Amino acid sequence: MTERAAQLLVAATVISPLASALVVQLASGARPAHLLNIGLGLVCGIIGIAASVTMLAGVEVGSGVLMGDALTGVYVGVISVVSLTSALLSPSYLRGGSGETFFAARRSVRSYYLALYAFWGALVAIPLVANLGVAWLVVEATTAASAVLVAYSGKPRALEAGWKYLVLTTLGLSLAFLGIVLVFVAAAPHAGGLGLLDWSTLPEALGRMSHRAATVAYALVMLGLIAKIGLAPLQNWLPDAHSEAPAPVSAMLSAALLPAVMLLAWRMRDAAIGVLGAEAANLPLVVFGMLSVAVAVPFLWQPIAWKRMLAYSSLEHMGIIAVGITFASPIALVGVVVHVSGHAVAKALGFHASVPLFATQPRAGRHSAVGIASSSPRTFAAMAVSVVTLGGLPPSPLFLSELFIVLGGIRSGHVVAATVLALLVALAYVGLLGSLLDAARADGHGATGVGGAGVVAPDGAAAASGSRIAVATLGSVVALACLAAAAIALPGSELATRIGSGAA
């Protein structure tokens, strides 16, 4: 493919979901909107996946506002696949709704799709944008679009979750903006264009600042991005938002948005490392990352609601990715990339499983699920695949990615950090396994069938969503197997070298 064609494909990756947000408004009602969503979702997903494959194949894009290399290709692929599955499974979620939503009833479905596709468009732009300032604008736009989606159900708890998410992440991003302005003002006080903030020229801009000014600017930008990612101790909003959002939106938040913003933190770290030194530049990611894994572990040991458990699992995995980035050895970077991909598949499956789960056992929205293995085997299978993968049990690709990250940490001299990380991950796995065993066992009265543990008789809609989750589970297992195979082949490969050079 020529570079020009690649540029057009990359631009289409961002434009197609934004255009779809407007097109779906032409639907005359809920059912036409669902059908239009399926078609538009497939188009946007295919374009995004094609762009990802193009970049992974070695076609680099550098067209001013947008950029693309192998590392970008990984993230675009992850975001496109997760967003596509969320779009395809949204009708199933929306049909099970109670009618009352954040939006006016007459337009609630179309408004949902408007916000979903606007979120998708802004989300996929994050890794593609070549400029820190423009990336900040795009991340703010994701906040606006996703906040209304978090509160979609209109229930008091969803309103609370959406409000906290909107206010706290916007405040954090305001700090990041202050840091960005500081870079601009300090690096080119008398003449500077937008290009000063390009990722490719940012190291030079930081180098023109005094060491003190560069440190303060870097700290502000990283603090803002870390607040948006929800790393501990700034994670207050994360479990609420990810658990109260509709399942398709939760999947996009956990599996796509958090890693995408983490990529910005990664690029910022790379831009600053030559000026501040490795120790100072890595400090925010190491401290907040390790703290996140440590904070997540106790919550994963508690019998909490399924989606809330998945949210804390996201806190853990973003912490692992953050620490893995700082290890910086080639094997650790391969681990990070595999981790982002494997986590996305498993986390999305876990959230999508909540749709049939709540249809079968409504109390599972507030309490730990029990007795699912017998009342809804397909749902339990999806939950099991998700948990086993997220826990890092072989042959999960996350077992390999975590192994690579730990080995990479040891090879790069971070023995203590790698050891502590490994121990925390093991503890987290035990907690996750506990929640799966809870879901399998009978409740205290020995009842696991209909009527027991709040299990309702499956109706047609629940049966249909059970079939859908079975297909999603099968697809996820295939994807995870492919990722595991790729993880074995990646270290030392040419693709790994290109991904690594994209990170440097």
Add this chain to the structure above:
Amino acid sequence: MSTAVATACVGLAIAAVVARRRSVVLVLVTLQSALLAGVAVWHAAGDVDLAPAAAGLVARTIVIAAMLGLGIARTREARPVRAGIEPMTRAALALAALLVVPALVPPLGIVAEDVQGAAIALCVLGIMLVLTRRATIVQILGIVVAENGATLLALAAPSGVPGVIEMGVVFDLVLIVVVAIAFHDRIFGEFGSGDTEHLRGLHD
């Protein structure tokens, strides 16, 4: 960027932290935004390249004030939303934060020290508005104050911030305020009040 402008912005932010009524907080924050927009217009008079950014700041001031003013008029509270922290305590906390936080950041030699201090102070006071006040409208205004801190710093630079970024920030902030007002309306409709004390149901 004169010391007087920077000081006035900080003074207005402190007053906003202390003020009881949300309409008064709105007026104070709008005055602050208008002051910054006025500085931008004055700069643009000498450099036409800065005109788009100045126009954006003026539009932002007017649009946000209008939207929040309509939001307040539409959702009359039966009684003022209590902040949970008394005004004098808030004032003391604000002054303490202003003494401590800017002192933690040494002079960076980029802009005048008082302007640097004022920019950081506005961010801190914006955060304080969000954390110490319960009214949703006031929390939105806290976000505006925090972003005014970055705007103050940008206006202190001789060349300003690229017009594209400034316009984008204006668009983003207006978008965030639109969404926040939609939340405020829903919260008010659900609870009969824009008091975030009603939003404390989620916990582990």
